[in-house]
Amino acid sequence: xxxLSGTRALVTGAxxxxxxxxxxxxxxxxxxxxxxxxxxxxxxxxxxxxxxxAHGLDLDVRDETSVQxxxxxxxxxxxxxxxxxxxxxxxxxxxxPRFLTHPQPFWKVSPSGFRDVTETKITGSFLVSRAVVPRMxxxxxxxxxxxxxxxxxxxxxxFVPYGPSGAGVEALARVIAADLADTSVTxxxxxxxxxTETGMVPDDVSTEVRSNLLDPAIMGPxxxxxxxxxAEGVHSERIVATEFDDWLAQREPRA
Numbered sequence: 456x457x458x459l460s461g462t463r464a465l466v467t468g469a470x471x472x473x474x475x476x477x478x479x480x481x482x483x484x485x486x487x488x489x490x491x492x493x494x495x496x497x498x499x500x501x502x503x504x505x506x507x508x509a510h511g512l513d514l515d516v517r518d519e520t521s522v523q524x525x526x527x528x529x530x531x532x533x534x535x536x537x538x539x540x541x542x543x544x545x546x547x548x549x550x551x552p553r554f555l556t557h558p559q560p561f562w563k564v565s566p567s568g569f570r571d572v573t574e575t576k577i578t579g580s581f582l583v584s585r586a587v588v589p590r591m592x593x594x595x596x597x598x599x600x601x602x603x604x605x606x607x608x609x610x611x612x613x614f615v616p617y618g619p620s621g622a623g624v625e626a627l628a629r630v631i632a633a634d635l636a637d638t639s640v641t642x643x644x645x646x647x648x649x650x651t652e653t654g655m656v657p658d659d660v661s662t663e664v665r666s667n668l669l670d671p672a673i674m675g676p677x678x679x680x681x682x683x684x685x686a687e688g689v690h691s692e693r694i695v696a697t698e699f700d701d702w703l704a705q706r707e708p709r710a
């Protein structure tokens with residue numbers, strides 16, 4: 456088992472779903488973790504379950520003041536951040552509770568609903584990365600992992616604003632990696648590889664659809680690997696969790 460003792464991680468949107476699964480995997484591997492949620496009580500409850508080296512903080516990734524304050528507190532709690540996981544996001548249920556069985560065209564999406572989803576995912580990833588990366592550069596090292604989605608989901612009919620938010624954050628993650636090329640900070644993309652059982656899928660979906668949902672725990676092995684010494688120097692990769700074992704096996708042995 457990978458030992459992440461001494462590794463300090465900040466995971467946004469980690470009170471449930473993929474974020475919680477990644478925070479749990481990192482904590483179980485020995486990392487100290489700050490996990491965030493808009494609601495402090497939810498973040499603190501999850502942190503209490505993960506152990507004494509997990510800390511729950513409130514964070515609204517859409518708000519620059521909240522981001523700066525929470526990043527400051529994360530550094531105070533951990534003494535630094537070695538890994539940032541940009542995960543905070545909002546699903547389609549907030550704009551259409553029945554989006555799978557009754558998709559609606561983009562012109563029926565409210566402007567406020569569109570802004571909430573896109574600002575959480577795209578603006579949030581930008582603001583948190585913007586607050587953390589300069590400190591990582593000053594500390595001469597760090598890793599950024601941004602959570603994305605399948606390309607098909609980005610352009611699927613009836614998936615405004617969720618699809619465009621994924622496309623935007625993937626483009627942002629690519630630019631972040633390009634801007635960090637030849638620096639001490641690496642940046643990669645991670646996605647589950649399919650719909651996951653995270654509470655974002657409508658309650659009225661068929662039994663068949665629900666039975667095919669991925670367990671969020673699928674994100675555990677790749678995020679732990681990305682935080683480990685084995686991933687040193689790995690940069691600008693797009694890793695699909697369902698294909699992680701094959702991807703890892705195909706990598707050339709390090710010299």
